Amino acid sequence: MVSAAPVAARQAPYTAAVTPPVPAFPFPLPALRAALLAWFDRTGRALPWRAGREGARDPYRVWVAEILLQQTQVVRGQVYYDRFLTAFPTVQALAAAPQEAVLKAWEGCGYYARARNLHRAAQQVARNGFPDSYDGWLALPGVGPYTAAAVSSLALNEARAVNDGNVRRVLARLHGEARPSPAWVQGRADTLLDPQRPGAWNEAVMDLGATVCTPAAPRCEVCPLRPWCAASASGTPAAYPAPKVRAPVPDVPVVAVLIGTPQQAVLERRTGTLLGGLMGLPAEPLAAGEVPHDALRRLCARLNARPGPPLGRLTHVMTHRRITLHLYAGQADLPRQTVTDAALSRLDQKALALAAQPTLL
DNA sequence: AATACGGGGAG
């Protein structure tokens, strides 16, 4: 029912400081804004990072929360938020901490580049002070268009519209758009944003998406935007937006070795983008057609260790990998670490738990 | 425009 707004030719996606031209806007903007903000003022969630005056929140707390909440549901982010703020109450404390301590606080939360970038950015902020604009925030590592809009609207009262999964779904349904492009969503969000209360508006749209305009079974009966919603009128609101096509998840066999005990073990620091910076049991992916025991010999040769008996097998699903880990014992005269002191991925936590329960399987 | 990047909740 609604045609996509034309995108300005040279405008970079995501950075839409300028609203793309919108043809005849289909809603009465003041009434729609008033309806959603009234709903938000009545039923908005009381979350720990929402303390402080509207539009003048503590930038450090807002920032940490927004990084933690990237691709992470609020209930889970809240646990890590409390843990992280206790460990690093100020940006100075975060900047002064070693990376291992930061990753330990992030342990199990996933997407560990968030923690590495946040730590690096904190060192810039401790030196230069907090950015005073959307563009300043955007320049920090780990801060993209979403986070820059969130922090600048919530802490600086800057009129910037966030574009996250909630906003995408709410606007796709409101307009009846099945395949909203990022630029389309940003344009609509910019138009809708209440410039008088940008922070509250952003939180209101996200709250609506999280609690009412949910992916599978939206509760249109209680939605303050129902009078204007094309998807609700269609009778099948859950059909908007259409599901994203996802690449199949490959199966990746891996061999790992436990040298020592599940409590005191030889650990390696992972490098690269996958689990980079975390510690873990020495491990190697199997080559094509290789059997686990041959990979174990290769791994042990690298470590100068002697291969031992199998301890078990486990599977671990990540977003884009399904790992089958074959765990063996090994012997070597190498320094061990107390595993509870190290920052480990869930995969390594599972492997150590498996080794501690050798009767299973 | 596609892909890599964790882990878990909800249906």
Next chain:
DNA sequence: CTCCCAGTATT
């Protein structure tokens, strides 16, 4: 099982 989550960096 599938789909999604207060996204970002890299290609």
